[in-house]
Amino acid sequence: MSSIHIYWDESHFWGLLMQRALKAWGISHRLVRADEIAQGALAGKLDGEAPKAFMVPGGRAKGKMDRLGKAGQEAVRQYVRDGGTYLGFCGGAGLALSGTGLGLCPWQRKGFETRLQHFLSGHIDVRLRGEHRFIPEDLGGEALIPVWWPGQFDQQNNGVTVLATYDSPGPDFWVADLNLKNLPKGTLGDWEALYGIRLSPDFLKGKPCVITGEYGQGRYILSYAHLETPASPQANFWLGHMLGSILETDPFFTSIPAWDVSSTSVSWQDEHLLKAKADLEDIIETGRRHFLLFWRNPWLLGWRRGIPGAGVNSLYSLICESLASPETERATSFWSEVSPRFSELSQLMREGTTGYLLAERLAMTVLHSGPSAIDPKVLREQRAALFGKPPAPGGIYAQLATYLEELYWRLDSEP
Numbered sequence: 001m002s003s004i005h006i007y008w009d010e011s012h013f014w015g016l017l018m019q020r021a022l023k024a025w026g027i028s029h030r031l032v033r034a035d036e037i038a039q040g041a042l043a044g045k046l047d048g049e050a051p052k053a054f055m056v057p058g059g060r061a062k063g064k065m066d067r068l069g070k071a072g073q074e075a076v077r078q079y080v081r082d083g084g085t086y087l088g089f090c091g092g093a094g095l096a097l098s099g100t101g102l103g104l105c106p107w108q109r110k111g112f113e114t115r116l117q118h119f120l121s122g123h124i125d126v127r128l129r130g131e132h133r134f135i136p137e138d139l140g141g142e143a144l145i146p147v148w149w150p151g152q153f154d155q156q157n158n159g160v161t162v163l164a165t166y167d168s169p170g171p172d173f174w175v176a177d178l179n180l181k182n183l184p185k186g187t188l189g190d191w192e193a194l195y196g197i198r199l200s201p202d203f204l205k206g207k208p209c210v211i212t213g214e215y216g217q218g219r220y221i222l223s224y225a226h227l228e229t230p231a232s233p234q235a236n237f238w239l240g241h242m243l244g245s246i247l248e249t250d251p252f253f254t255s256i257p258a259w260d261v262s263s264t265s266v267s268w269q270d271e272h273l274l275k276a277k278a279d280l281e282d283i284i285e286t287g288r289r290h291f292l293l294f295w296r297n298p299w300l301l302g303w304r305r306g307i308p309g310a311g312v313n314s315l316y317s318l319i320c321e322s323l324a325s326p327e328t329e330r331a332t333s334f335w336s337e338v339s340p341r342f343s344e345l346s347q348l349m350r351e352g353t354t355g356y357l358l359a360e361r362l363a364m365t366v367l368h369s370g371p372s373a374i375d376p377k378v379l380r381e382q383r384a385a386l387f388g389k390p391p392a393p394g395g396i397y398a399q400l401a402t403y404l405e406e407l408y409w410r411l412d413s414e415p
Helices: 012-024 034-038 061-081 091-096 187-195 233-247 271-289 309-323 329-365 376-387 395-412
Strands: 004-007 029-032 053-056 085-089 108-110 120-128 142-148 152-154 161-169 208-215 218-223 293-297 300-303
Touching (some): 012 029, 053 061, 053 091, 061 085, 061 218, 091 218
Parallel strands (some): 085 218
Antiparallel strands (some): 120 142, 120 161, 161 208
8 A cells, every 4th residue: 555646647757756865764655547546546546544644746748638538627626625634746737727727726727928937047045934734844944946847827816825935046047058156256147138038946035835725635745846856955855844744654755865877776687678778878878979968867868948857767767767666477478579679760760760869960050140040940841850849749759658657557567
């Protein structure tokens, strides 16, 4: 029996981050799929007892909603109505909102004035609410916590409690592919005055970052900050306090260990996965050599704006974590059927993405060469064939990710 269920579908590497946190703290948990939720997983029909919390990682909220279907959506609502706790991060927070989401929270998602306002990442200072059961006193009213391309809450005065509001960017804060600490003081203001381009994240200041409220007999906690980020001490401290309160145990105050994806040990020596890992490493190295990709930290790639680094990161992380998992009968049975096709797609991905990255690099080089410059439409078509049209995943990437997510779920959920 697991005390926490994690919604696995459409989670990409955010689901892995959440699971790593629970593993580090020894919290029993289970990865659940949308069809299991529709069949009563949150009502205890799989484990004999309803979980104390339902955690929803980041990822595309619309994709999560679509995968749940009407039966799964209602099952989540009923779980919270009956006294369950919903804890969602980023896309998982968006899934709980009203409008296009589950409607657990009466607030909706707020749009951005410009698309660039969404491309914010890194640590940011937040101001914490006064006394509240979900806020540890030891943080002293503020915390430095990470956001990775967050949405925004459309704040209204209707009973929702704000636990934290944004303040000032931290030392590792980026806007798209610009590292703010590397810009001379006043540069963002100069750009706005000269070119009319507003890149400053000041629009976030004072806006809600983490909220909570009641739905029926239960409760939701929604955070656009990723408190499960590895080796982020204050974020981890806060999440550990929340989970202790929800599970009615002592708080979990140790930091989540750093995650070096490329150095993950190999437990399952599967030739198809090992080859795919090498293919992804070739792609990453091509991107690195041509100034399109780089390791921002040991678990997260950085990329030039427009380069599909998140997709590359997701595939690589899922492959590495699958290789690190002991084989299970359910996984090997599934993998024996699909691995030949997976390998074909992996080879196509390596060849196609390598060519695409080099074409992007060439386009940058000939940008000011006049009529001979590469038509951006050609690059968009290449990217769409490989990774789909943002924000929805597609192309070869979506097929590979589907295989890997199914495989990892089978590796992790052996009865």
